Amino acid sequence: MNTSGPSRPAAKSLTARAKLLLVWAATALLLVGMVTLAVVRTGPVPGTDFLAGPEDLWQDQQVEKPAAETPAADAPRAAVDLDALDAEVRRVLAENPDYRIGVVLADTHGGEPRGYGDGSEFVAASTAKILTAAAYYRLVEAGEKTLDVPLGSYNAAFQIQAMVNASSNDAWLLLMQDIGYPRLIEYAASIGISYDPEQNLLTPGEMADLLKQLSTGKLLNAEHTQELLGYMQQTNNERLIPAAVGPGITVQHKYGQLDGYLHDAAILSSGDRSYALTIYSWGEDGGSEKRLAMIHDLTGVVTKALLE
16 A cells, blocks of 8 residues: 555645745735835935946036136235335435436326436437327327328328337438427427427426326327327337336336437336336446346336236
């Protein structure tokens, strides 16, 4: 007698029961997973996408730009110590006793000019060409002259540029003759300057005042003012005041050299500050390196105190 009973049916019964248990277990796991996912999706938003891979995170970092920073405001300039400035200018003059030197500094925004050294008349040399240019432009604005009129081999416009930017003496003579000496004297007097072209004498103060009036638009209209000031940049001699000026400072100038006279007169500007600086000098060494160094020292003292 077979006491073990039928073996195959029993095995079949156990397999069906096992399959049923597996179905129940899978169903339960599915329900738990759905609940867990729901909890995750309704939870607080994470700071980063933790489901993203490393490449996605790097791409996000590339696209996301930091907020633009507000540009820092320019630091306010320190108050000018005029007593210290005066002392430094006088120091340079004292270190150069072999020269006759006149220095005038004028704030183009107003106030009394500051003068140092010799304030009397010098032979103005080519610095007076600015006065001739201003006089000619003024006659053009009054309708009495035109910049297209032939003067020499070129027209008046060309001669003004050549006179100022290249310091052409031929152009200067042509323009003065076309103006007429009496009218040039009259024009100079009308702007507060005593000038005779046959003597060509100016004080450092008169030259500084001429530049101040020019730069503030008191002499000419805006177009001619800008044109003339433009000719006073990148001239054929930048070895004087321009060579001693730091970056960020605009220089518009007219130099002069004749025999022992060596001058430079400039408008120096930076931001909202602007000054007319005239340095007139005479000495037996002409345009020596020592004389250049003196002009550079004076320029450096002024720009450091007022414009840097």
